[in-house]
Amino acid sequence: MAMERELLKNAMSKPCTLAYPFEKREMPKGTRGRHEYDEAKCTGCGMCSRVCPSFAIELKGLGPKCEGLKVNLGACLFCQQCEESCPTGAIWLTTAYELAVINKADQILDFKRTPRAPAAPVAKPAAPVEVKK
Numbered sequence: 153m154a155m156e157r158e159l160l161k162n163a164m165s166k167p168c169t170l171a172y173p174f175e176k177r178e179m180p181k182g183t184r185g186r187h188e189y190d191e192a193k194c195t196g197c198g199m200c201s202r203v204c205p206s207f208a209i210e211l212k213g214l215g216p217k218c219e220g221l222k223v224n225l226g227a228c229l230f231c232q233q234c235e236e237s238c239p240t241g242a243i244w245l246t247t248a249y250e251l252a253v254i255n256k257a258d259q260i261l262d263f264k265r266t267p268r269a270p271a272a273p274v275a276k277p278a279a280p281v282e283v284k285k
């Protein structure tokens with residue numbers, strides 16, 4: 153009798169699985185997925201690349217001349233250290249989790265940045281004027 157009751161209960165209830173890939177689950181906040189990058193915020197400081205424990209970030213030039221960066225998802229540990237260390241919030245992990253690729257080369261995220269002119273040197277303050285007594 154218990155078995156029939158269980159069968160009836162399951163036949164009446166909704167499935168708890170999704171018909172993936174036709175239906176997709178919305179990932180909870182905090183899920184560490186594919187990176188995103190905002191070139192306007194990036195200063196080319198290189199901190200993200202320096203702190204990456206798996207050397208997954210390659211910077212394309214430093215400072216104002218930086219032309220962006222490459223993130224190798226095949227090497228990435230999704231530790232989020234790059235996001236936490238970026239002083240300007242230019243790189244962050246999204247909840248995008250579908251990262252499977254056919255070709256290994258497609259694991260590389262190639263983020264582009266337009267190089268900027270270096271900041272103009274700050275003018276030296278004028279020497280103090282001596283006042284004759």
Ligand code: SF4
Nearest residue numbers: 204228229231232234
């Ligand atoms: S999430 Fe971690 S391992 Fe992946 S690129 Fe950022 S610092 Fe490197």
Ligand code: SF4
Nearest residue numbers: 194195197198200238
């Ligand atoms: S993404 Fe952030 S940490 Fe990386 S080079 Fe740009 S500003 Fe620096």
